Amino acid sequence: MAQDTTRLSLLFLGDIMQHDSQLQSAYEANTGRYNYEPCFRYAKKYFMDADLTIGNLELTLGGKPYKGYPEFSAPDALAVELKNAGVDVLVTANNHSLDRRRKGLERTIRVLDSLQIMHTGTFRDTVERMNDYPLMISRNGISLALLNYTYGTNGIPVTKPNVVNLIDTVIIRKDLARAGELKPDLVIVFLHWGNEYQSQPSKQQKHLAEFCFRYGANLVIGAHPHVLQHMELRNDKQLVAFSLGNFISGQRDRFRDGAAMVKIELNKVYYSDTTAGTYINSAGYVLHWVYRTPASRRNFYVLPVPDFENDTTGFIYDEPSKQAFKTFITDARALLQARSNKIHEISMPAADTVLRYRIRWTIPALEKDLTAGLEPADFYFGIEVTTDAAGNQQMTAGSFRKKRDAETYLERIRKRFPDAQLQELVNRKF
Template sequence: MKHLILLVTVVFCFSCASTSPKKEAHDRDTTATKRITLLFAGDFMQHQEQIDAAATDSGYDYQNCFSEVKEEVSKADVAIGNLELTLGGEPYAGYPGFSAPDEYMHAILDAGFDVITLANNHCLDRGRSGLERTIHKLDSLKVPHVGTYLNKEERESKYPLFIQKKGFCIALLNYTYATNGLKVREPNVVNYIDKNEILRDIKKALAKNPDVIIACMHWGTEYKSVPDSAQIELASWLFAHGVNHIIGTHPHVVQPMEMRYDRINKQQHILVYSLGNYLSDMSESKTDGGAMFKMELCKDSAVRVEKCGYSLVWTSRPKHSGEKNYKIIPAASPREDLPSRSSNRLKIFVKDSRELFATHNKGIDEYIF
């Protein structure tokens, strides 16, 4: 995990462990071009089969799950993932009431992820105690997180989440469409999709004059490979009211991505409708993988997207691979030693995903690592 320093103020500051004097001087020069790389991953899940596979005599071991993507994730200046479960403590369980072992979170951080989004339909799976324990655990690990809060005062002081690194100030927003019929109990707060609330949050973010505002939206229709009308309408509304980029999760399948350009305001907008599953036990067609999305922002006289792209990932399962644990595989350049059952399933996922993106993506292509 990249070294993080948590400030007492509302700003979360990321600090590199070894910064040269030359680099520091470069960052202080406001006329110099600055660059930052952001990486986003989809849904981190823990079904019962995953929990069982990770069990050891002394606890749970998830390190191998991320071994083939760790280098790529760690290269990003800021890596962000959606924790679609609670760290609610024992008894650990998968669907429908997710509570994962703490070791899972440790492995996610060890893989290089820096920021966790929590506003999703499973954040209340263990009720108030699960929501609060998840927050306390992340706080104890000094992990910036966004989307759920112990109370209104905490939300007011910590939201939006401002990320400052490499001369950039990035405002991060996070909302969910619902929480599976479970109601949040006071004093806890969950960020639901509510335009009035979102508009207030955008205005609060704009008051800090960030370089970009990124909204992580948990939305859409499960298992549907194209965005529904509510996603399409809300995306345009968010852009019209000040959000620069949108990264979506929830449908458990990948959905199209777009690069838009607002000619009136001369702004670029990245729109990723859904990144699909990052690590899960879902095995139905198109749910057995997902995508990582990477963007490089550049700032001199203005802020722009220098380059961006997606990379497909797929989950290898013990019952097909013969290995003990689940593992995320770079789908575009998989290991040559994958068993035929795994290899064939991976190829189907890649074929389906590429056909979808070739048809619907606008200005965003695949990159291979």
């Protein structure tokens, strides 16, 4: 990897839902607990392969009684498993944000905060929104601004002082201007929009996507229709995915039982120490289907197509499910291959083991200048600073996929900090 280029991979998920059938499946009577590990078992490696995995949490973590449609409240165990599987960010503005009213909105925020899952779209009050919006994320020396809005909340009014971001072009334009002032490398708008169960985006979706691009958005990601809609890579700065479909749900009808994860590879190219540009290097999608086993205890699994289309183990063992899986693949390819220009289907399974490398070193408490001896290029990969109990500064930099690149960076850092070490992360991100 050239020293003047840093890279970041993003993976976007569609609607993460929780119907009654999923609740019943996850419940373990012998322990009285809910177990969602099977749901994400086969998708986990795709989450881990991406530097950032971002999904739409279309439910509340509102506490008991747990319930599916029409007013969702899922066990905290669902969020715990999303975290364990490698989901980094969740957007929370959707038509189910207020299913448990104020208590549900605020409890959802508390649970996500306790799990250290980044989130945006709903807020306890206007002060929280003012301080935390847009959500700013920095990874691998690349900064992102994430915005999130919904068309509505199923007619349930927002209880003051809570805030749910609603689609309002006046507000969105102001928020995009605010995002621009923060000078991120890329601006993402995640929208809950469109018409349910329609495989083509509406005129309103198209107009709103154009509006977002006009005022500074780079990526526009859509949710809510619960079926796939096409994607467009406009240029190396702009991409729209109108609807990713149901990432996981209890819906079993044709077109609703599968979806796509879209993976975007970003390059940040440094032309000088003060000038850089960030571009979409590539974009692709991974089709996946939700399998509900026909056994007495119906388990739910998200099955990535690259891993299971040619499976010979008989994992999908009943004939109706085999046919439904094939139908989903045929339908999805017919839609996306016809309309999703420059965005390819990813057919290669993700690796079971993902390695990353980081560089760590310590600056003693008495040393005030944390940047002494570092060159401008040393900051290209991002440097995080934490303080230990003794007041020493623990410095961590980079997230390299190739050990050789990490070792090259390590040599530079050791010229100033001889104690710098290479840290290997196995199926971990940060």
